[in-house]
Each structure stands twice: as structure tokens, then as C-alpha cells.
Amino acid sequence: MNSAPSYTAVPVRHTLSRPPAPQASSSPEKPKEPFGAGVRAYVQRAFESGNQIDSVDPKIMQARLKSIISEAAEAGTMNTIDWYTYDLPQDFIKREMDEAMRNRAQNGPMTNMNTYGLLSSDGLSSLPSHARKRKSPEADLNGSEQQDGTPPWKKKTGMNGLGDRITGLSKTQERKQQKKNNTMQAHSMDVDPDVLEKRRQRFGRGTPEPSIYVNPRDDSSLPTGPVVGTCQTLEKNYFRLTAPPAPHTVRPLPILEKALDLVRKKWKKEHNYSYACDQLKSLRQDLTVQHIKSSFTVKVYELHARIALEMGDLGEYNQCQTQLRALYKSNMGGNPEEFVAYRILYFIYTSNRTGVNDVLADLTTADKQKPAVQHALQVRSALASGNYHKFFRLYDDAPFMGPYLLDMFVQRERLAAMAAICKAYKPDVGLAFLTQELAFHGEEGSEDDPEAGLRQCVDFLCQHKAEHLIEQKGGEGGEVRVLTGKASLMFENARAAAFRSVDIKGQI
Amino acid sequence: MDSIFRDFAAAHNPATLPIGKAPGYVLASTICPEPPADEPARFYNFLRSTNAHSITTDLKYKLQYNPDVQLSKQEAAAWMEVFTTFYRFVGFLVAAEEAQNAGQAREADWSGVYDSWKDVVNALYKGYQSTVLAAWTIPCLYVAGKYLRVFAIKADEKTASQRDSGMAFGGIQEEDAFNPDSKNEKLEDAARQINRIFGLCISDRNPLDESRKWALYYTANLLFKTYFKLNSISLSKNIIRSIRASAHDMPALAAFPKAHRVTFYYYTGVLHFLEEDYATAEENLTTAYDLCLSPNVGGGATRKNLELILTYLIPTKLLTSHRLPSPALLAQYPRLASLFQPLTHSIRTANLAAFNAALEAGEPEFVKRRIYLTLERGRDIILRNIFRKVYIAGGFEEAKDGGGQTVRRTRVPVKEFAAALMLAGAEVGDGSGEVGVWDGDEVECLIANAIYKNLMKGYIARERGIIVLSKAGAFPGTGV
Incomplete structure (x- = not known):
């Protein structure tokens, strides 16, 4: 399986200067010019046992040595540097490690959070903004601190993605870490959460091997396959990933199923959209990183799409709709009929002719027999021919959550209908007729009030500055009529303005 | 190898060319991936005449030390690179075609063909970018762009068929929800490459006589064609916009070859048609139609072009001037007749039921050509005709x-x-x-x-x- 990872890898810049040319570190064995005596003495000095620093791995030191010399050759400073007093590579490394350690101590919890890609539920509200900028505070610090040279452990393995975000790791540490990660992954399925928790405490913050070193794997060794989650908590806040998620932050399918139930119940009870949206997004993310595609995935997206539609959150709605379309294609169950109908209605709303054409091209004869799809197609054809009468009858009779979509453009279609009516009917029409033709039924809950629709219609006319055209004929108690003859141009302009702009959010 | 460089030399000595042969097109024929009719085995001969080891030396003798072509050092170097990449490309092409012909389509490496052709295109691109290659050679760019598209489509078809049979990575599920990689990967890349060529031409500041701007309409047409195929028609607008923006220092459209003009008018017309700007659409499509009909354009392609133009011109006229195609016109194009005859008949006889039936029957084809939503509006005309009868x-x-x-x-x-x-x-x-x-x-x-x-x-x-x-x-x- 060779699929793209499900997170956005964010390359981080380390220095303000341009990165060194690739040859700089790759071909130091074949120097272009012979080394002077100074350089040779410098190399010798670097290898003298008295100059070794215990915490610095000799291999790292060698690599650094090579890069110092090749950088000097590149920069043409071979002959200007005083090699006899120049700092040894191990000194550079030691200094940088200390520096990194100090920064870590200051920024520990923050960085930790970021590498985990997890925002704990009691978390810091400032974090999402970092996520949006896609640059961790850690990276910024490194940027300023390492202007005078990039440490070799960064350069050597070509870690241009994730590994880069983690600083100050010696090679042995790195190897150890990698081993640990691998075993963790291999056993993650059968590891008891308690054991995991203990281990986490053992390697907790503040110890010489703090948890910010999680994930020092470089890109090439990254598993591109699915993560297998071990998280057991039901609720989880959404946080946009910039690195592969740690398995213990991801919930496995059985937990996700319970989580969905919880979200659904809470939504019914509390109707708190920001909570529901956040939870559903983290649910979707957990599904994505684990490559779970099943009827359950469809359920999650359908629920989120419906809630988003109800709340008028078109951005989320569109994201869900896009995924659902793909999921339906691979026959995962769910309610394709309902969402195809929404798609058609949405394209009508955005006046997207190309979209309408494409959806028509996709429909099979069987699809067209489904009542909801048929309804949406009838809406489309009624509007295409300007048949407002039919449109408003369909408006009253929309299946599923169609009314939410229809409500997005019903006002505009009322103006269009008014433009036609005003041009065709002379000299006036009854208010009752207008109310009925334009499907005004009054606000919700006023079904018993026979006048509610009429009032709504009057409100609509007043909104468009047509109050002076409403007249009561034949004195008190007579019929209320609207002077259409004079309103033609007015509604034509209003119609044109209403169709001119449709704000499109999150469309693909 | 000899025949290729005979043509190459001839192109550089226009005096030796037969009358009516433009040097640029002769030159372009030397890197054309289709062998000339009089030498079907050209590529086999080319491959056999040299090998990967000696190609550089052999090319040097043909390009640098050849007394028949007097190339500057840079020119020779540019062509060296073009033909070195071309040699590699021919290897891929011949192998792929052999596999195809031997009934082993599975083995044909069209992606390799595409990528190696892209190398040829890049070599050319560099030659033009460094202004080593002169403007008279731009037909080479036509060939470059044209076959980028052709090979990209073949490569994508191949990948698609492999994906369907589960051979390629991922399988069909992987393709969509979580990995929105397109099934037109190569063609999308081709669009980008052709767009680069377009940029190369439009940014040329040389005087018009020796400007690459002469390749603009051809390249634009290629881009339109590719964008239509990719279903990203809206990108075409950018092309039209940039052409319009630099119109003041471009040769007049009328000065371009008729083939470039007809295609350009056609696509401009269709684009306006899709935006429901029927008046402008009619103007452009009519111009294309008239140009196509005018003398000294002949051959099979014209007929097909006329048919394509009419596919959009007929619905346009239905809306702008409520005019229907005459039976005599439709009779000349059997495909158009089967497409439009039932509709036009129902409109003439004001038969709504027949109109609805015809629209439904033709829907798949109409939708594919993106004329359904326009034809649908013919209903207004029928209603008008009914009311008029009353x-x-x-x-x-x-x-x-x-x-x-x-x-x-x-x-x-x-x-x-x-x-x-x-x-x-x-x-x-x-x-x-x-x-x-x-x-x-x-x-x-x-x-x-x-x-x-x-x-x-x-x-x-x-x-x-x-x-x-x-x-x-x-x-x-x-x-x-």
C-alpha cells in the first residue's frame, strides 16, 4: 500500500540563510582543492583523545567535521580561518545541545503538545493559532539559534520533514528512540493502557530523555500505512495534525463508535454546534489516520453533514459532501439518494451550471427513480424554465433536509417570480394570490393563524420597498391588492442583484 | 539516423527545400514522434544506426562537425541535448509500440514514453529560454506540446486500466476519499508543461518578425483542448485573459494560420457558450464556421470541425434568434441529424410531449457535450408556438x-x-x-x-x- 500520509508534513526552515548546496555534505571525501597544513592539524586535533567530549558521539563529530571543512571550502574561507585556534566540532555540538536543552526546559509543555499533535481537552486556547500558522514555536527558536551552522544530525539523513522539528538528539539516542518507537508500534495492539501510562511516566517530562523526542524517525522510515490507535477516551478535541499522530492519541474503531453515539446524544440534548463540530472533526481525523472506511465512516460524515447543514455551516458541509461522494462510490451503504439530492440543490443555490451538468452526467437511470433525487431534478427543471408555480409547490414538499438548502435560495427565487408576475399581471393581483404563489406560510408555530402567511408576504414586499403598492380596495374589509403594473422594474433590479453574488465556501 | 539529419540539414538551408515546404515544419518533422509516410521504419533505423554508448559522438558529427549545417556553438549544444533526449525517447516509444502491437498492451510503458518525451520538451524549452533557438523553429514547440498531450492520455489510460484490474498500487478505493490523487496525473502534468510553453511564448520580447508569439494561438488551443479533457474548463479563462492583456504587442489574429484561427474561435465560442454569453458565442462560432467553409481549407478534418462547431452553434441560434437548423443542413451531418432532428421536429410542430421525450432520449449525449441545459430552454419556444396557435x-x-x-x-x-x-x-x-x-x-x-x-x-x-x-x-x- 503506497498511499499518501494522512497529515500535512510541514517542512521547517532552520536558518535564515539559504540551505547549503547538497554537494556540500555529500562529497567531502573528494575535496576539490588540497588541504593546507592548518586544516590537517585541525583534523588531527579533533581526533585527539584528550579533546573528546563524552556526551558527543564520535560519528556525529566526524560528520560535523566534514561539514565544517566543506562549508569552509564552499565559502572560500579555507585560507582565512585560523585552523589552529578554531573551535573543534565537538565544541560546536556540545554548545548546541546545551542550548537546545535549555530551550526545552523553558518550552517543554508547549513543544510536547505540538509534537504529539494533541490538544488535551483542558488545553491551551492559544494553540490552534500556532497550528494555523503551521509552524511550531520550537521551530522559530531553532531558527534564530542556529544561524551559525546546522547541526549534522539534521543534515546527514536528509530529514527535511518531521525529524527536523526535533532537536538535540545524538545518534545513539536517536537509535534507541527509534527502536522504542518500533517496538511500541509492534506491540501497541496488545499493550495494556495502564502499562503504557506507566511507561509514559517513566519517560516523562523533565527526565534526561524527555518525551519531546517522540518521533525522531525521518521521513524515509515513516510508516505510510494506517496508524492503529490505542486511545480509550471517548471525547477528544480536534487539532490539525502537522505530524503523524502518536497511536495513543488515536481512538480505535470500537471507541469511535461509542464516541459517535455520545456526540449524537449530546447534540440532541444540548444543540451545541461548536462542541459537536469539534468532536465530529476529531472523529473524522481518527478515521482518516487509521484508514477506516466502512459504513461507520459514512455514518460519521452523514451526521456531520446534516448537522452542518442545519446550522448553515457550508464549509464543513461541503467537506463532508465531498468525502461522502467518494465513499458512496465504493458502496459503503448510507443514504446516497439523500446526498445526491442535496448536491443538486446546492449547485442550484450556487448557480453552478458546470456542476449541474456534471451531476446530470453522473446520474444513472436507477438514481433518477429515487424520490429525493427526482424532487431535486424537478426543482432544477422548474427553475430552469422559470416555472415559479411548480417550484414553490416543490418547495413545500421537499424530502429529508432539503428545506434547509431550499431556504438558502427561496428568497432569490421569490424575487425572480415577482419580476415575472409584475410584468405579466396588470393592473394588480390579490395579496392572497401572491401569498399562495410564493409559498408564504408564516413563521414556524403560527400554522393556526390564517393571516400569518399574508403578513409574511407583506413583510417581504416592504423589505423591497414596495409598501406603497399595497392597497385595500373597496374600503374597510375589502380585498388587499398589490399594484403589479408599477413594480416591474423594481423587482427586476432586485432579482438581478440577488443572483449576482453567491458566496461560495469550501467548495472543491 | 541519416534521414533525420538530412531533413535537419535541409531545414537549415532553405534554398535546398522544395517549394512550399517551410523550414520550420521540416525541422519539426525531425523530432516528430510519428515517422514520415515515406519512411515508416525511421525510428528502427535510428536506433539501429547507433547505441547509447556512441550516440554522443555520432550526434557531434551530425551537428557540430557537419559542413551542411552551420550551427553556432550554443545552437549545436542545444540540439545535441534535444537529440540525445530524443534518442532515449525513441527507445521507449519503439518498445511501447512493439508491446502494443504484439498484443501485450500491459507491457507497454507509456508512462516511460511520456516522461522521456517530457525530457525532449525540456531540452527544447531550455534552448528557447536561453534564446539559442530562433523563432523560425517554433513548429518544434507545436510538435512538443501536441505529443505531450497524446502520450499523457495514453499513459493515464494505461494506469487506469491497471488500477481497474488491481495491478497498480492502491486499488480503486484508495483513489478517492483519503487520497484524492487524480486519475489524470500525466495529463495534468502535460497541462502544466504546455502552460510553461505558453509562458515561454507570451513573454518573448523580440520584435514580432522573430517572436515566439507566433506560437501563441497554437499553444492556447492545445491548452483549451487539454483543460476540456481534464474537466477544468474554467482554467481556459486565464489563457484568454493573458492573450487579451498582451494583445497590443501581438500580431493580429488574422495574420495567423487559418488552422490556428479556426480552433481559437471555436474554443472562445464554446467558452462563452458555457458562460451563457450567447451573443459573443454566436459571433465567435459563426466566424469559425465561415472560416472553415471558405476555400482552400479542405480534407476530412474540416468536415469534423464543421460538425463540432455546429454542435454548439445550433443550440446558440435556438436561443439568440429562435432559429432551427434546416433539414438540408442536418442531412449533411448524420451524427448531428440524429442528435438534433427529433428536437427540432418537436419544436416545429409545437409538440411538448415529443420534445420532452427527445430531450430525455438524448440526455446522455447532450450532457456529455454540455448542451443539455441550453437545449432545455427550447421549451420556451414550444410554449410560444402553442400560444401563438391559440x-x-x-x-x-x-x-x-x-x-x-x-x-x-x-x-x-x-x-x-x-x-x-x-x-x-x-x-x-x-x-x-x-x-x-x-x-x-x-x-x-x-x-x-x-x-x-x-x-x-x-x-x-x-x-x-x-x-x-x-x-x-x-x-x-x-x-x-
Whole structure:
């Protein structure tokens, strides 16, 4: 399986200067010019046992040595540097490690959070903004601190993605870490959460091997396959990933199923959209990183799409709709009929002719027999021919959550209908007729009030500055009529303005 | 190898060329991935005449030390690179074609062909970018762009067939939800490459005589073609916009070869058609059509081009001037006839039921060509024709002011229109399903629309249940 990872890898810049040319570190064995005596003495000095620093791995030191010399050759400073007093590579490394350690101590919890890609539920509200900028505070610090040279452990393995975000790791540490990660992954399925928790405490913050070193794997060794989650908590806040998620932050399918139930119940009870949206997004993310595609995935997206539609959150709605379309294609169950109908209605709303054409091209004869799809197609054809009468009858009779979509453009279609009516009917029409033709039924809950629709219609006319055209004929108690003859141009302009702009959010 | 470089030398010595052969096109033929008709085995010979080891030396003798071509050092170097990459490309091409012909289509490496051809294109690109290659050689860019598209489509088809049979990575599921990689990977890349060529041409600051701007319309047309295939038609607008922006220092469109012009007008027309700007669409499509019909354009391609143009021109005319294609015109194009004949017949006879049936029957094809939503609006014309029939059938009555003169009856009861609509097969029932019952409001709505769209002049007097039609020209443009 060779699929793209499900997170956005964010390359981080380390220095303000341009990165060194690739040859700089790759071909130091074949120097272009012979080394002077100074350089040779410098190399010798670097290898003298008295100059070794215990915490610095000799291999790292060698690599650094090579890069110092090749950088000097590149920069043409071979002959200007005083090699006899120049700092040894191990000194550079030691200094940088200390520096990194100090920064870590200051920024520990923050960085930790970021590498985990997890925002704990009691978390810091400032974090999402970092996520949006896609640059961790850690990276910024490194940027300023390492202007005078990039440490070799960064350069050597070509870690241009994730590994880069983690600083100050010696090679042995790195190897150890990698081993640990691998075993963790291999056993993650059968590891008891308690054991995991203990281990986490053992390697907790503040110890010489703090948890910010999680994930020092470089890109090439990254598993591109699915993560297998071990998280057991039901609720989880959404946080946009910039690195592969740690398995213990991801919930496995059985937990996700319970989580969905919880979200659904809470939504019914509390109707708190920001909570529901956040939870559903983290649910979707957990599904994505684990490559779970099943009827359950469809359920999650359908629920989120419906809630988003109800709340008028078109951005989320569109994201869900896009995924659902793909999921339906691979026959995962769910309610394709309902969402195809929404798609058609949405394209009508955005006046997207190309979209309408494409959806028509996709429909099979069987699809067209489904009542909801048929309804949406009838809406489309009624509007295409300007048949407002039919449109408003369909408006009253929309299946599923169609009314939410229809409500997005019903006002505009009322103006269009008014433009036609005003041009065709002379000299006036009854208010009752207008109310009925334009499907005004009054606000919700006023079904018993026979006048509610009429009032709504009057409100609509007043909104468009047509109050002076409403007249009561034949004195008190007579019929209320609207002077259409004079309103033609007015509604034509209003119609044109209403169709001119449709704000499109999150469309693909 | 010899024949390629014979042509190459000839192109560089225009005096030796037969009359009517433009040096640029002769030159382009040397890197054309299709062998000339008189030498079908050209590529085999080319491969056999040298090998990967000696190609550099061999090319040096053909390009650098050849007394027949006097190339500057840079020119020779540029062509060296072009032909070195071309040699590699020919290797891929011949292998792929052999596999295809041997019935082992699975083995044909069209991706390799595409990628190696892209190397040739890049070598050319560099030659132009460093202004080593002169403007007269731009037909090479035509070949470059044209076959980028051809090979990209083949490579994508190959990948798609492998994916379907589960051979390629991922399988069909992987493709969509979480990995929105397109199934047109190579073609999308080709679009980017052709766009680079377009940029290369439009940014040329040389005087017009020796400008690469002469390749602009050809390249633009290639881009349109590719974007249409990729279903990202909206990108074409950027191309038109940049051409328009630099129009002041470009050669006039009329100075370009007719083939470039016809295609450009066609695509501009179709783009306006899709944006529902039918007036501009009609203008462009008509120009393309007339150019195509004018003399000294001949051959099979023209017929196909005319057919393509008419596919959009016919629906356009239906909307702009309510005109239908004559049976004589349709008779010349069997494909168009089968597409449009049922529709036009139903409109002429004002038969709504037949119109709906024809629209439904042709829907897949109409949708594919993106003319469905336009043709659908032909319904307005049918309704107009029905209403007009009612008006005419109403006959004459004596004018009010006396004098024995007769005028057409201008007050027509709504129920007469309703009856006519039902005869024609309109679905204006009130939903009860009973025969002979109609929804008066819907009939009025249809009439209101005809009035609103200026297909009919008059007004609805709802309380009296009549339509009052204009005494003069109740149906504009139809003689009544």
C-alpha cells in the first residue's frame, strides 16, 4: 500500500540563510582543492583523545567535521580561518545541545503538545493559532539559534520533514528512540493502557530523555500505512495534525463508535454546534489516520453533514459532501439518494451550471427513480424554465433536509417570480394570490393563524420597498391588492442583484 | 539516423527545400514522434544506426562537425541535448509500440514514453529560454506540446486500466476519499508543461518578425483542448485573459494560420457558450464556421470541425434568434441529424410531449457535450408556438371602432390556452390525476413567463380569466 500520509508534513526552515548546496555534505571525501597544513592539524586535533567530549558521539563529530571543512571550502574561507585556534566540532555540538536543552526546559509543555499533535481537552486556547500558522514555536527558536551552522544530525539523513522539528538528539539516542518507537508500534495492539501510562511516566517530562523526542524517525522510515490507535477516551478535541499522530492519541474503531453515539446524544440534548463540530472533526481525523472506511465512516460524515447543514455551516458541509461522494462510490451503504439530492440543490443555490451538468452526467437511470433525487431534478427543471408555480409547490414538499438548502435560495427565487408576475399581471393581483404563489406560510408555530402567511408576504414586499403598492380596495374589509403594473422594474433590479453574488465556501 | 539529419540539414538551408515546404515544419518533422509516410521504419533505423554508448559522438558529427549545417556553438549544444533526449525517447516509444502491437498492451510503458518525451520538451524549452533557438523553429514547440498531450492520455489510460484490474498500487478505493490523487496525473502534468510553453511564448520580447508569439494561438488551443479533457474548463479563462492583456504587442489574429484561427474561435465560442454569453458565442462560432467553409481549407478534418462547431452553434441560434437548423443542413451531418432532428421536429410542430421525450432520449449525449441545459430552454419556444396557435385559431372579430374592419381576437380566455397546453402534452394537471382538470395558476405562470421573456406581448387579467394580447405584434418576430 503506497498511499499518501494522512497529515500535512510541514517542512521547517532552520536558518535564515539559504540551505547549503547538497554537494556540500555529500562529497567531502573528494575535496576539490588540497588541504593546507592548518586544516590537517585541525583534523588531527579533533581526533585527539584528550579533546573528546563524552556526551558527543564520535560519528556525529566526524560528520560535523566534514561539514565544517566543506562549508569552509564552499565559502572560500579555507585560507582565512585560523585552523589552529578554531573551535573543534565537538565544541560546536556540545554548545548546541546545551542550548537546545535549555530551550526545552523553558518550552517543554508547549513543544510536547505540538509534537504529539494533541490538544488535551483542558488545553491551551492559544494553540490552534500556532497550528494555523503551521509552524511550531520550537521551530522559530531553532531558527534564530542556529544561524551559525546546522547541526549534522539534521543534515546527514536528509530529514527535511518531521525529524527536523526535533532537536538535540545524538545518534545513539536517536537509535534507541527509534527502536522504542518500533517496538511500541509492534506491540501497541496488545499493550495494556495502564502499562503504557506507566511507561509514559517513566519517560516523562523533565527526565534526561524527555518525551519531546517522540518521533525522531525521518521521513524515509515513516510508516505510510494506517496508524492503529490505542486511545480509550471517548471525547477528544480536534487539532490539525502537522505530524503523524502518536497511536495513543488515536481512538480505535470500537471507541469511535461509542464516541459517535455520545456526540449524537449530546447534540440532541444540548444543540451545541461548536462542541459537536469539534468532536465530529476529531472523529473524522481518527478515521482518516487509521484508514477506516466502512459504513461507520459514512455514518460519521452523514451526521456531520446534516448537522452542518442545519446550522448553515457550508464549509464543513461541503467537506463532508465531498468525502461522502467518494465513499458512496465504493458502496459503503448510507443514504446516497439523500446526498445526491442535496448536491443538486446546492449547485442550484450556487448557480453552478458546470456542476449541474456534471451531476446530470453522473446520474444513472436507477438514481433518477429515487424520490429525493427526482424532487431535486424537478426543482432544477422548474427553475430552469422559470416555472415559479411548480417550484414553490416543490418547495413545500421537499424530502429529508432539503428545506434547509431550499431556504438558502427561496428568497432569490421569490424575487425572480415577482419580476415575472409584475410584468405579466396588470393592473394588480390579490395579496392572497401572491401569498399562495410564493409559498408564504408564516413563521414556524403560527400554522393556526390564517393571516400569518399574508403578513409574511407583506413583510417581504416592504423589505423591497414596495409598501406603497399595497392597497385595500373597496374600503374597510375589502380585498388587499398589490399594484403589479408599477413594480416591474423594481423587482427586476432586485432579482438581478440577488443572483449576482453567491458566496461560495469550501467548495472543491 | 541519416534521414533525420538530412531533413535537419535541409531545414537549415532553405534554398535546398522544395517549394512550399517551410523550414520550420521540416525541422519539426525531425523530432516528430510519428515517422514520415515515406519512411515508416525511421525510428528502427535510428536506433539501429547507433547505441547509447556512441550516440554522443555520432550526434557531434551530425551537428557540430557537419559542413551542411552551420550551427553556432550554443545552437549545436542545444540540439545535441534535444537529440540525445530524443534518442532515449525513441527507445521507449519503439518498445511501447512493439508491446502494443504484439498484443501485450500491459507491457507497454507509456508512462516511460511520456516522461522521456517530457525530457525532449525540456531540452527544447531550455534552448528557447536561453534564446539559442530562433523563432523560425517554433513548429518544434507545436510538435512538443501536441505529443505531450497524446502520450499523457495514453499513459493515464494505461494506469487506469491497471488500477481497474488491481495491478497498480492502491486499488480503486484508495483513489478517492483519503487520497484524492487524480486519475489524470500525466495529463495534468502535460497541462502544466504546455502552460510553461505558453509562458515561454507570451513573454518573448523580440520584435514580432522573430517572436515566439507566433506560437501563441497554437499553444492556447492545445491548452483549451487539454483543460476540456481534464474537466477544468474554467482554467481556459486565464489563457484568454493573458492573450487579451498582451494583445497590443501581438500580431493580429488574422495574420495567423487559418488552422490556428479556426480552433481559437471555436474554443472562445464554446467558452462563452458555457458562460451563457450567447451573443459573443454566436459571433465567435459563426466566424469559425465561415472560416472553415471558405476555400482552400479542405480534407476530412474540416468536415469534423464543421460538425463540432455546429454542435454548439445550433443550440446558440435556438436561443439568440429562435432559429432551427434546416433539414438540408442536418442531412449533411448524420451524427448531428440524429442528435438534433427529433428536437427540432418537436419544436416545429409545437409538440411538448415529443420534445420532452427527445430531450430525455438524448440526455446522455447532450450532457456529455454540455448542451443539455441550453437545449432545455427550447421549451420556451414550444410554449410560444402553442400560444401563438391559440391566438391564430381564435380568428378575427370586428374591430370595436366599427367600419367593418376585422382584427384578430386579442382577448383570449385562459382556459383556451390550458386546453392547447394539454393537447400538446404539457403536464399542467392539478395533481388530482383527473382528465380535463388543470391547474389554472400553473397555466398562468407559463403565460407570465412567455410575457416576461418577451416572447409574447400582452398581460394577464386574472380576475376576468383572460389574456389581453397586444394588437400589434403579439408574438414578436413571428409575423403575427
